[in-house]
Amino acid sequence: MVVTVLKELTIIFSLYFLGKYISDILGLKHFGGLFGMAFLFILLHLKILTIKSIEKSTRFLLKNMAFFFIPAGVSILATYTLLKGFYIQSFLLLSVTTLLVMLTTGVSVSYLVKKAIRDKNDNITYR
C-alpha cells in the first residue's frame, strides 16, 4: 500500500516537474500543471501508463480536490474592498452569464447531436 502510493505520487509529481520545466522554458508561467496534464493524457492514451498505475492517489485527490482551494476563497478577506459598490452588478453579471452559457451550450449541442444522428441515417438510406 505505502509503496503503491509512493510510486503513484512519483509518477504524478514527475509529470508536474516536467510540465513546469517546459512551461518555464516557453516563458509561460503557471502553466506547469496544464502541461503535466497533457503529458499524463498522452501517456495514458499511448498505453504507456494505465489508470491503475496511479489509481489510489488519483481517486483520493480527485475526491477531495475542493479542500485544496478553500484558502483561495478565504483570500477574499484581503480583496473584498474591490467589490465595494459592485455587489448587485456582480451578482447580476454572474447569474445572467451562467444562465446564458448553459442555454447556448445546451441548445447548440442538442441541435448538433440531432443533426449528427440524422446525417448518419441519411448515409445509410442512400448507400
Place this chain on the structure above:
Amino acid sequence: MIISLTDNALFGIVLTLLVAYGVTLLKRHYRSHLLNFMLLSIFFIIGFLLLFDIEYSKYALGGELILDALGPLTVILAVPMYENHKHLRYYYFPIFAGVFIGSFVSIASIYILSNFLDLNTTLMHSFLVKSVTTPIAITASYMVDGVISLGVLSVVFSGVFGAVIASGLFRLFGISNPIAKGVALGVTSHAIGTSRAFELGKLEGAMAALSIVLTGVCTIFWLYLFF
C-alpha cells in the same frame, strides 16, 4: 516568552482541515445542492478569523501551503478526461462545438455585460474564469491578471447556481438529449455541475466530466486570443 498560536503556518492548515471535516459531517446530514462544500468552508473560516480577530496574513501562512497542491491536482485532471473520452468518438463534433461555443459565450457575455453594468476592468478580468474548474481557473486568472479570490468565488457561484437552475432550464427550453444536458452542465458548472449531471444519468455525468477539462483548455485558448 509568549508565542502566539497563529504565528505558526500549521494554524492555517489545521483550521482548514478542521472546518472542512466539520462541513463534510454537516453535508452528510443535510443533503442539498445549496450546501456547497467550498462555500460553507470559506464562510466558516472567515467567520472564525473575524470572531477571534485574527489577521488574514496569519491564516495565509498555512493557506498558501495548501494552495501549492494546485499543480499536481491539475495534472491528475487528465484521468477523468481519459476515462470519459471514449464517449467522444461518436459525438466528437457536437461536444467540441458545444464546449467551443459555451466557453466563447461565457467570455463574450461577461465582457459585454461588464461594460453595460459599468464594472471595472479588475472585476471583469477576475470573473472571466467563472466557468472553469478551480485548478485551471487559477492558472487562467494569473494569465489575465485577475484577482484569484474573486475568480474562485465566481467559479463556485457558477457551479452552485448552474446546478440549481439546470433542470428547470432544460425543461423550459426542451433540452432533453442526455449529451446536451451533460455538456451544458459541465461547461457551465464544472465539477459541481458534473455531480448534478451524474444524478440525471450516467451518460450525462460522463459528458459533464469530459467537458470540464475541455472547457478549461478552450477558455485558456480564448483568453490567450482576446486578452
